[in-house]
Amino acid sequence: MAGKEATVYIVDCGSTMGEKSHGRSQTNLDWALEYVWDKITTTVATGRKMAFAGVVGLRTDGTENLLDNEDDYAHITVFQELGQVLMPQLRKLRQDLVVSGTDGGDAISALVIAIQMIVATCKKLQFQRRIVLVTDGRSAMQADDLGDITSKLKEDSIELVVLGVDFDDAEYGFKEEGKDATKAENEAILRQLCDDCSGVYGTLVQAVDELGVPRVKPTKPVPSYRGMLTLGNPEEYDTALAIDVERYPRTMKANPASASKFVIRSDMAAGEATQSTHTIDGEEAAPNGTNDGLAAVKTARTYQVDDENAPGGKRDVDRDELSKGYEYGRTAVHISESDQNVTLYETSPSFDILGFVNKNQYERYLDMSRSNVIVAQRTNDKASMALSSLIHALYELESYAVARLVMKQNKEPRIVLLAPNIEPDLECLYDLELPFAEDMRSYRFPPLDRVVTVSGKVLTVHRNLPNDDLQDAMSEYVDSMDLSTFGQDDAGQPAEYGAMDETYSIMLHRINQVVKHRAVYPDTDPPPPYEVLTRYSQQPSELANTAHPSLSRLIQAADVKKVPPKARGRRYGRKDAPKPLSELDVGALLAQDSKRSSKQACIDPKNAIPEFKQLLQHAEELPQLRAACAQLKAIIFDWIRHSVGDSGYGRAVEAIRVMREEMAEVSVAAAPYNEFMRELKGTMLDGGLGGERREMWYRVRVNRLGLLLAGECDGGVSEEEGRAFLSAAPVAAAAAAQ
Template sequence: MASKEATVYIVDCGATMGGKSHDRSRTNLDWALEYIWDRITATVATGRKTAMAGIVALRTNTTKNPLDTEDDYSNITVLREIGQVLMPHVRLLREQLLVSSTEAGDAVSAIVVAMQMIEQTCKKLKYERKIVLVTDARGSIQTDGLEEIVRKLDEDGIELVVLGVDFDDAEYGFKEEGKDGLKAENEAVLKQLCGDCGGTFGTLGQAVEELGIPRVKKTKAVPSYKGVLTLGSPEMFETALSVDVERYPKTMLQAAPSASKFIVRGDSQAVVGESEAGADGEAGDGGWGGLTAVKNAMTYQIVDKEAAGGKRDVDRDELSKGYEYGRTAVHISESDRNVTLFETTPGFDIIGFVDRTLYERYLDTHRGSLMIAQRSNDKASMALSSFIHALYELDSYAVARLVAKENKDPRIVLLAPNIEPDFECLYDIELPFAEDMRSYRFPPLDRVVTVSGKELKVHRNLPSDELKDAMSDYVDSMDLSTFGKDDEGQSAEYMPMEETYAPMLHRLHQVIKHRAVFPSGDPPPPYEILTRYSHPPSELIEQSQPALDRLMEAANVKKVPPKARGKRYGRKEAPKPLSDLDVGALLAHDPKHKRARLDPRNAIPEFKQRVNDASDMDTVKDACKQMKGIIFDMIRHSTGSAKYDAVVEALRVMREEVVDLSAAEDYEIWNEVLRELKTELFAGKLGEGREELWYRVRVNRLGLLQARNEKGKPLEGAVGDEEARKFLLAR
């Protein structure tokens, strides 16, 4: 169960926060809010009602707080009481957290107000309590009663975090020159306060900089198996091994946040939303702000010639399940489904052992888990420890059969020992069954075997000793394991595992949080740590360049000239082949004779030759028209999907040949063919049930051609990016 959290953010909005210090392009308040928005949106993203936060504005023009009857608590405004924060609250806070026109307001008094808010909300319940103060320390601070405040913070278990604008921090390496006396004195007071209560004191620059470091989510481990690890049959033999164990996930895939579909709420739904709104204007729809979720409705139809449209709706209860066997649906009734169920009982049974050196790492097929002895069971701990040490000393792995729950499919796992000074466990990884393995035979890489069976060690396709040495030197020169530097300046790994993050996952989180606060703003650039390892370091590339030059010389690497593109027809002379052979004479009995029709049995080669030898536009159009007719005939006479691969290949060749012509009017030839193909496919003119072919067209990306200018923009009247995308996806 997730813990309860109560955090109060105190934001200094004094007049001095409107300045721009140290050549920053933003005001001090905007800079501070970058940290505040990141923390608040991270809380909103959890969606947990137990993750609560409150907002207090310091040095405001108005006063509104539980202690506002006293003069010491003036110019402090509670913008948001402690509670679950939703998107409407974030957008409202954007309008409220603005630079004020006053410099009055006590930061220590704001901390007392935050303590009062936490005490009223949390009472004596178990909460993780925190107060975060962001200020530039340029206002007056009352130092009376600090000892009582420290005692209360310790008594209530409240963590205090103070982040200052341009505060001095020796560990971070920042010191503000020319600091005025008031700020220096306030800074010392706040630092002493944090030191007395065990809080955190730091400079805002470091906090903002560390926002780019993704925060790895820590989850509470949930056991995937609790039971007995056995070797032998304990119910039959007293000498069999039986240990009470618990199994937990070691690694888990973090999925990216998924998108949801919403529509603008209608009038009737808007009335409901208004009636459900609370006294403070909070919508009862979870803060969706005028939107409502899209609900899916599924209907089932069967073929009925007597019904309107040839199909009739039926209830789900009237249907039976069928299993696909080839292209046939095999029906199995519910009463017979127990035959398909493989009955198993929970268990973790060791079925064999294997030498560690004989195990191949490519057999790992699943995420890893770890196994420990049952908690508070000394006998099980001693037995499992003995088994772990036995595997370690014999340099072996155990193979076990795992059934986590009743009637679950059995899994075969490999158990590997792990021994650390204060921790021992068994790591396990799932192994494949024989049906999961695919064995392929490839020719050897270190020799060439001739047709007669003779083995050649020296061949043009085999690397020479000089090439092997050059490649080895190049690989060594690109070594990243010692290219980095540690804190002491010594050589270290350039890309340690704990500093590599999934770019897609964390970039998506970054953009979502930014768009939540700034709905119309452009997404920020990705954090540097997410792109740092997407390319090799420039220093290493420069350092390895001599080795690369030697490798290219040893491999005899030559630059391949770019493929010439342009109109083929209208040229005076066809390109001369490198072999000096007359390709036309080889493909045709009479090179001077031009066949009027393409042969369906040899359509692709003849089509390519016809387009290549075309002298005018009409010849290209005629060849494409004939090819279209051949493709449509193949679809009509295809038995099921037997000829779909040939159709896709013919379409691909036609598209490539038209692309090589590289002109807008040529592209339109292909676009007309594709539009006609889609229309006739879904109209059933090429046969019933041929819609699957369009799926293959989409998978192979055989979409509309888009004519572009020199800058890469679509020409006027040509197909645009959005039109091409919708054409492929829409039916």
């Protein structure tokens, strides 16, 4: 369970905050609010009821606070009392935090108001208390009671954070030139106050620059197992080993915020959608009478069975009337609830070591789960000593332990691997789940360093195997792409580039960034992703330039040649026919055959598809393409007309498919194919191909052999016309006519 926290944000809204300093396109207030909104929206996103936040406006036009009857506390307004902040309060704060027209208001007095808010709300309860002051320090401050304020901050354990607009910070390397005397004096006062109460003092430049760096979310670990780690059976043998241990997750997957489906309430007018007083469930009123007018999409599930006597042939049944059925092949095997115990494998919580394995014999690809850490039971010195002995024994023998784990009563047992870990301040066991026999899939692949022929002969020199020159070139290229020393540390020394603690999940943090921005500014476009998220999403240009010579040598050694892209439109009139790998002129060889010399321009129905392709390869003009399509069309019509049943449909469908593919590659050949398909459909549905051929048209539709579309070939038809052509309406009409 997360701890309680209470934070009060003091935001300076004076007239000087409306200026645009140091060439920024935003006002100082809008720039400062980037930090405030980020912190508040992060708190809202957690949804924790004990994560309190309050907002106090400094140098506001009005005055509204507990001490507003005193002059020292004028122009200080409490916009948000200390409590849980939700979306309605967040939208209201956006309207309240605007630049005022006054310079009156004391930041020290605002601190007093914030302290009273925390004391009145938190009392003596255990809260993490914090006050964040955001100001430009350009109004007069009364520093007479700083000693009392410091004592109160220490007494109530309140952390003070002061962030100044363009404040000097030597550690961050920022200094504002030409600063007026009042601001310089106020900076000194606030710096001394933070030093006295052990607070945090900094410049807003650093705070805003670090907003893009994701913050690690602290979580309180929850044990998944508490019990005995045993070696042997302690109930039967005195020599058995039993250690009280606790098991906690070591790593967890961070998932992005999940989306839900909502609708605008139907009982509201369109203009009232943003003023609904209903909650997400649409049943209870929201605080302060504000919400977005959304209702959650609820799911209703009904179960029906066939019943001839019920209206519509279906009858609704309750879920309680249903019974479980286990699928066995294509049959559902029913097991009643009274017999469900036969499917339950009864187990009791246990953690038993089954044996040991050498560290070098374990393969890392066997890991099946996230890692967990096993430590001794807290405040149990005997267990700590016993577990430490086991850990050191495994470490010295370079071994792992294999154990059987049952976390809860009647839970399925798991086999885990226990690995020792020894650090100066931590000794523990890491565990990972291992696969069972049915989880293993064994695949055999040919070796990469040799070629085994069919006869069993082993070849180490082959055209598919790399030679020594290629091996050296690849090794050099890999070494030139090394990232382990490409980066630099703070001292300028070579360091790892893209270290693990500097890389972040783009999807996770980008979604959080967009959601938080849209919560505050619902009508504006989201900002671009932070640079820290996309920094390692592409190869560094300096490294690519360094590795380019090695890459060139690798390309030369591997004899890499660019593969030309597939021709989108094959032009008729191409006189260079494709050459076979054997470099033989197949056309000339076939022309020497006296039996085929008279058939060079005609397609043989017994070898229709290959000869149709050959005609297209040698076609030089559009009329030749039309002639080839006309010959294949006649053959297809003949196959369908003389088909006994559906015996000839398969050949006809394949020929249509080949014609469609070939014509799609020719830039101006959509017309011959589309004309052929329209004629085929009309002739077939009119009974001109030997009677009813609806089965053939069904196969054309199933194989999606419709007209060529504009996106597939020049001169094609639109998608709407293509769908209409394949519609079933003409088929039904033809059947009715017959």
